[in-house]
Amino acid sequence: MPDEGTPGSARPKVAGYNSIIGNALDSTQVVLYLLAALFLILLAVMAFLVVAGDMYQFIGHEPDILMIDRALEDILIVFVITGLIQTLIVYIKRHTIDPWLVLSVGLTAVIRRVLVFGAESRPWEDIALTAILLFVIIIGLFLVDRGERKSGKTE
């Protein structure tokens, strides 16, 4: 993850009305992101309930490893949610979206699909598309990293 810098340092100061409007919009954006974070926290709690429901199947049912696979698939949703919360934290700190973090969330979501492939038989087209998706995300991560490195050199 890149250096997160000083809070609020990314936005330059503008004088006059533009400054008032800009600051008001900035504050609104932070409030919106805060609300999004609250909803994401609620979603994480719901996801935990789903995982608990999956694991409850272990009691009173014929034990089956598919139950653990389902629970793993559902707990990776929590990883995706926390990745998005991390993106919001970085936004509130630096006032910019970190593309590396967004792509990391995408990668976690793809790996969630890959975990399912290990457990149950899926059509090969599905696996092929997932492989392409993973490849594209990795290329994205590589390009973002290279871009950040280049802009770091020019600064």
Added chain:
Amino acid sequence: MTGKDTNYSQVIYTAIGRVESAIYLVAAIFLVLMALISFFYVARDLYDIFAGTAGADPVYAALNHLLVVLIIVELIQTIAVFIQRHELDLRLILAAGLTAMIRRVLLFGVENISPVEMAITALLVIIIAAAIYLVGRQKVERHA
């Protein structure tokens, strides 16, 4: 942005950061429980092998269940790294994906799989391995 706003932002992101760590902690507890349940399956498979009541391929079943434990351990490690350093270690998540694919490869020895499916699985394994290499290299360069 004024100093007051910066203070508010700091309070907000510190609070959200703490909630995020708490979410990861609960996820870790669930994962530990899952690992214990998976060990129960492995123990049952081993018991079946010794008792002679196992199905067609008991060793495959035990290995399959043990690989689930490995996936869970990799995810627990991801959480441990996050709580320590506040960064998502993509290599560990990719390693969990690679273990899941190895689980699929194990299936090839038991079931009849079409060559296309095998080729696509191989492609996915190569892509994950390349991803681990690339992400690892970027990480080393970022920390250098």
